[in-house]
């Protein structure tokens with residue numbers, strides 16, 4: 001256990017740890033973790049990062065799915081972290097996009113972009129991180145309840161998340177017993193701009209949308225559950241059990 005801890009603080013990588021759910025997770029985890037946060041853009045000016053840096057060791061990186069040198073940059077950054085003594089005991093892949101793409105609007109460019117961001121990027125991040133994860137680490141991947149019932153206006157996105165639903169058990173087999181892999185299939189926690197929240201809530205059994213705290217609890221549960229791997233945990237308020 002000593003190998004993966006620094007003064008009892010695990011070090012986790014949050015890919016897409018700057019905004020929205022990534023930021024909510026980072027702020028929660030920084031209470032008792034050191035964090036490596038990635039963003040597609042250069043960092044600077046985030047007062048919340050300065051705030052959490054008072055208690056946690058924070059390293060910020062720029063990993064952009066669209067960048068042609070993405071893989072070599074990830075490798076170089078992970079080498080630097082290792083050389084600087086960071087031992088990574090957890091990683092969460094959050095980065096994604098949520099594009100509306102109704103039937104009739106699909107083009108190869110649009111499909112490539114959606115799948116590059118929501119499927120290829122998590123695959124490449126998982127591949128880069130896997131050999132760097134410490135014994136006992138947990139790799140967690142953000143999916144969507146669309147793996148159970150696809151979003152009909154967002155089928156390319158839903159197909160990408162279905163691909164990640166195959167990655168979770170596959171990677172769990174490839175990385176066991178050293179590293180565990182867990183997915184989170186989420187219903188709406190932070191609605192996209194312009195969403196009809198009341199409608200989304202009405203389409204769940206619990207008649208509400210979720211909250212970033214629901215995800216925080218689940219990632220801590222997964223990290224603390226050494227017999228859990230290859231599973232996708234669904235938190236969608238029962239969306240998939242609502243009659244259409």
Ligand SMILES: NC(=O)c1ccc[n+]([C@@H]2O[C@H](COP(=O)([O-])OP(=O)(O)OC[C@H]3O[C@@H](n4cnc5c(N)ncnc54)[C@H](OP(=O)(O)O)[C@@H]3O)[C@@H](O)[C@H]2O)c1
Nearest residue numbers: 016018019020021039040064065094095096186188189190
């Ligand atoms: N929000 C929800 O209610 C919800 C529901 C179901 C599933 N999820 C899943 O949960 C995860 C987080 O969702 P979210 O709503 O917080 O965020 P999101 O808007 O889906 O995106 C997450 C992050 O991806 C990063 N990103 C965008 N383009 C990128 C690029 N080219 N290269 C690298 N990173 C890029 C962005 O961070 P930067 O701008 O800093 O790069 C963005 O903050 C996603 O995988 C999403 O599919 C969310």
